[in-house]
Amino acid sequence: MSLSAEEVAWVAHLARLELTADELATLTRQLSSIVDYVAQLQQVDTEGVEPLAHALTVHNVFRDDEPTPSLPVDEALANAPDRRTNAKGEAFYGVPAVLD
Amino acid sequence: MSQDLTERTAAELLPLLARGDVSAEALTDQFLQAIRQRDPKVRAFLHVDEAAAREQARAVDRKRKQGKQLGPLAGVPVAVKDVLCTKGQPTTCGSKMLQNFKPPYDAHVITRLRQADAVLIGKTNLDEFAMGSSTENSAYQTTCNPWDLTRIPGGSSGGSAAAVAASEAPLALGTDTGGSIRQPASLCGVVGLKPSYGRVSRFGLVAFASSLDQVGPFAHDVTDAALLLETIAGHDPRDSTSVDKAVPAYSLTVNDPVRPLTIGVAREYFGDGLDAEVEQAVRAALKVYEGLGATVRAVSLPHSAHAVATYYLVATAEASSNLARYDGVHYGHRSSGHGSLIDMYQRSRGEGFGPEVKRRIMLGTYALSSGYKDAYYLKALQVRRLIRDDFDRAFATCDVVMGPTAPTPAFKIGEKSADPLAMYLSDIYTISCNLAGIAGVSVPCGFTKVGLPIGLQILGAPFEEEKLLRIARMYEKATDWHTRRARV
Numbered sequence: 001m002s003l004s005a006e007e008v009a010w011v012a013h014l015a016r017l018e019l020t021a022d023e024l025a026t027l028t029r030q031l032s033s034i035v036d037y038v039a040q041l042q043q044v045d046t047e048g049v050e051p052l053a054h055a056l057t058v059h060n061v062f063r064d065d066e067p068t069p070s071l072p073v074d075e076a077l078a079n080a081p082d083r084r085t086n087a088k089g090e091a092f093y094g095v096p097a098v099l100d
Numbered sequence: 101m102s103q104d105l106t107e108r109t110a111a112e113l114l115p116l117l118a119r120g121d122v123s124a125e126a127l128t129d130q131f132l133q134a135i136r137q138r139d140p141k142v143r144a145f146l147h148v149d150e151a152a153a154r155e156q157a158r159a160v161d162r163k164r165k166q167g168k169q170l171g172p173l174a175g176v177p178v179a180v181k182d183v184l185c186t187k188g189q190p191t192t193c194g195s196k197m198l199q200n201f202k203p204p205y206d207a208h209v210i211t212r213l214r215q216a217d218a219v220l221i222g223k224t225n226l227d228e229f230a231m232g233s234s235t236e237n238s239a240y241q242t243t244c245n246p247w248d249l250t251r252i253p254g255g256s257s258g259g260s261a262a263a264v265a266a267s268e269a270p271l272a273l274g275t276d277t278g279g280s281i282r283q284p285a286s287l288c289g290v291v292g293l294k295p296s297y298g299r300v301s302r303f304g305l306v307a308f309a310s311s312l313d314q315v316g317p318f319a320h321d322v323t324d325a326a327l328l329l330e331t332i333a334g335h336d337p338r339d340s341t342s343v344d345k346a347v348p349a350y351s352l353t354v355n356d357p358v359r360p361l362t363i364g365v366a367r368e369y370f371g372d373g374l375d376a377e378v379e380q381a382v383r384a385a386l387k388v389y390e391g392l393g394a395t396v397r398a399v400s401l402p403h404s405a406h407a408v409a410t411y412y413l414v415a416t417a418e419a420s421s422n423l424a425r426y427d428g429v430h431y432g433h434r435s436s437g438h439g440s441l442i443d444m445y446q447r448s449r450g451e452g453f454g455p456e457v458k459r460r461i462m463l464g465t466y467a468l469s470s471g472y473k474d475a476y477y478l479k480a481l482q483v484r485r486l487i488r489d490d491f492d493r494a495f496a497t498c499d500v501v502m503g504p505t506a507p508t509p510a511f512k513i514g515e516k517s518a519d520p521l522a523m524y525l526s527d528i529y530t531i532s533c534n535l536a537g538i539a540g541v542s543v544p545c546g547f548t549k550v551g552l553p554i555g556l557q558i559l560g561a562p563f564e565e566e567k568l569l570r571i572a573r574m575y576e577k578a579t580d581w582h583t584r585r586a587r588v
Contacts, residue, residue: 018450051481055537079431
């Protein structure tokens with residue numbers, strides 16, 4: 001099965017990945033051949049087989065709801081690409097305007 | 101002591117340190133010097149903070165002098181794959197995305213190493229976000245195989261494998277999502293173990309595929325691997341998938357042979373694409389076990405032919421979700437271009453990620469997208485169940501399953517980098533282990549005519565690492581491959 005450049009561009013949009021024209025062309029070709037390869041799974045009879053998402057039986061883990069120290073704001077923001085401070089001196093993450 | 105100790109194992113170094121024949125600082129200096137001499141050729145390390153390493157060593161020496169209780173790895177240098185968070189130290193994941201990232205906390209396994217009084221000697225190279233089989237996908241450098249510098253060391257934990265093989269560190273930590281510890285161990289002639297899923301906490305391991313990732317040891321031999329595994333294994337409340345099950349003292353039982361011993365050999369692991377010299381070495385290893393009284397019997401893992409296809413849907417689907425966190429907001433690269441919030445996400449990710457990471461995010465996003473999820477992702481999860489069932493059947497009649505770790509010895513740098521599928525197929529024998537959640541170890545079992553290492557893979561049932569290590573050690577005691585050292 002061959003993927004079109006339009007399909008690959010749509011997937012890139014879903015993944016929030018900006019691709020150059022060259023990358024789009026290369027990925028269209030490569031993803032088509034990988035998708036062809038993984039299509040072999042269609043030959044396997046999986047009628048009635050329960051999907052295995054996790055090797056261990058996963059169950060909820062509960063703990064007591066006790067407050068514990070969390071990361072100080074300074075440390076949590078230390079790696080922020082756009083760290084800002086409001087008038088009260090409180091630090092926060094800066095992002096491009098979401099609302100006009 | 102002026103004697104070169106860099107080729108020794110941790111088990112050999114510990115008594116020297118305990119007796120005071122060598123100080124932790126002097127030993128650390130020897131390894132730092134080895135890194136300065138050999139690493140410009142091998143390129144195993146991304147970051148070495150000499151002052152910090154020496155300070156840790158001096159602290160161990162001080163504790164020893166004061167008669168304080170010391171941890172089980174006191175004064176032994178350990179190299180760490182740069183995908184494990186080290187507080188305040190670079191943790192790049194081999195990616196431009198995290199070029200300037202310094203984690204605010206230590207990974208659980210790093211905390212364990214510090215508690216054991218190990219000396220963290222440096223962070224090792226890897227394929228970007230642990231995606232690859234050669235380290236060629238690192239955004240910073242390609243590591244060279246210490247046995248032949250024109251060849252890849254395997255991957256993704258190629259830096260850790262090469263660091264041990266080049267005697268730049270006696271021990272190292274790697275991570276294994278589809279073979280990323282065992283395949284480079286095999287190609288570099290060292291021991292590498294992937295624990296059962298849930299044996300080791302993933303807290304502070306930068307996530308690639310959360311249902312497959314495990315942290316594990318690299319070492320010159322099985323005894324050292326046992327020592328490092330028992331240091332890092334065990335429950336951690338910060339990773340709810342780490343299992344609350346007692347950790348056996350692997351290093352105390354590793355010399356006890358397993359008798360009777362039944363070894364399963366799957367014909368699916370000896371098919372097309374297996375290098376003749378690799379096959380010969382693995383079959384010779386099976387003869388060694390027979391000579392030790394083991395019974396070798398044929399088993400079938402019929403769905404292993406589909407393991408690579410299954411893996412590249414499951415792992416990429418999980419990766420596409422895990423790597424959504426790199427949004428240019430909280431940490432990591434942010435594009436300097438202007439535009440909307442969405443533009444900023446797209447540009448930051450487009451600039452920060454390399455080609456293999458983009459390819460896998462794209463494949464995973466496609467496999468999870470509307471209209472394809474059932475045909476690809478859910479189908480892969482069903483085949484994953486069948487792969488696990490194959491192993492359950494095999495372990496009902498055998499103690500372990502053995503075969504080659506990798507289909508070929510180390511290939512040339514650049515040989516497979518243009519063909520992603522050919523690269524994926526170099527993990528053909530290691531991938532099912534992660535899908536099934538079982539344990540696996542690669543041990544050196546010979547060399548090709550031109551001197552490239554070959555690895556024997558031993559797979560064991562979940563949480564049977566103790567038996568796996570004892571069985572691996574039986575072979576090691578009967579052979580001397582593990583005593584050879586690469587001379588760089």
